[in-house]
Amino acid sequence: MDIRTSLLEVTAQLFAEHGWRGTTTRRIAEAAGVNEVTVFRHFGSKEVLLREAIESAALVGPFGVLPEEPGDVRRELLSWALAVHAHTVGQRKLIRTGLAEFEEHPEVAPVSCEGAMRAMEQMVGYLKKARARGLIADEGSLEGATMMLMNAIFLDGITRDVVPSCGGMTVPVTIETFVDLTTRALGVSA
């Protein structure tokens, strides 16, 4: 593989696990199997390399799509939610580190959550169409419901391996419960 590419990859992984300060040029070089000098010859500085690596690592995706035409809202939302959760779990280390690094490197944190932002827009659009079609009740904030469901899924995804999830519910059960409550709140017609 291209040296440049593999440097970006190992850097993103090291950053996700050890943070900015913990990702030393020596470790990067070692993990990529190249000389430390080569790192600087390619990127000039640690900062440039890290920025580029984080940005490209945050762009992985997409994680699933909601149908253009809402049909079985409950089922469609459920499979969508499971995909979002799986994607979040896959990115959890990067997200956690990115959020913490916001204090010292404010520009890298938002990019690590970019996927979640796009997902929310997608779900809001889907729910609006569903409401227009009379598939869900006329009351209840769609933006609020989206934010609440996504927040719940997102937090579960990034903390599940850290905190002994209270109750110890499995992923499918948890997500199904969340979707169930969401459809209940929105008055989804069975």
Next chain:
Amino acid sequence: MDIRTSLLEVTAQLFAEHGWRGTTTRRIAEAAGVNEVTVFRHFGSKEVLLREAIESAALVGPFGVLPEEPGDVRRELLSWALAVHAHTVGQRKLIRTGLAEFEEHPEVAPVSCEGAMRAMEQMVGYLKKARARGLIADEGSLEGATMMLMNAIFLDGITRDVVPSCGGMTVPVTIETFVDLTTRALGVSA
């Protein structure tokens, strides 16, 4: 103030903002206004000091209580949720850093979320009493609803200053929407 106490305080704050590696003994001493040697005379090592500081910082609270006897469920939940959110916002830096540090210091991460755990238990107990009294419908998982609401509030609290909250809703509006959806999902009698 006692030197030992002020060392613990500034250490917890430095850790919340700069992480484990970024919290150097030099900075600790400088921030506490003491000589660096004094730090080692009191705690022996950076590790001991950090552990103790994080633990004591995570124990601040409590942030509010739900009434023993459920009455106006919607209003009681709302004021409770606002208090939980405010507490989360106050602890957000410590929580974010603690979560990220889980990779390298697995034992400090859980303590930073301990408050949230206790809050969940409290809310589940409250909802069970409310259901027993017929104040909420018989369907819908109470544990699930609690987890979902707390997750949503918690994530909003720790990311609000990092990610440009989609929609730009204010805190009271956001929390009210979350509580509204929760009561709707649980069929709270008006």
Next chain:
DNA sequence: TCGGCGTGCAAGTGGGTACTTGCTACATTA
């Protein structure tokens, strides 16, 4: 065959890291 080009290697620079040692100054207490 030759001239770049990319790479490895060894060494060094200036600074930061946790942590130690030896000494001095002061305030409390016996």
Next chain:
DNA sequence: TAATGTAGCAAGTACCCACTTGCACGCCGA
């Protein structure tokens, strides 16, 4: 008054950090 404990200060140790320099080696196109 004398002993003790707590603090500051200066210096030093051994290591890690990002980053630089100079040189040698091999590969590939002209």
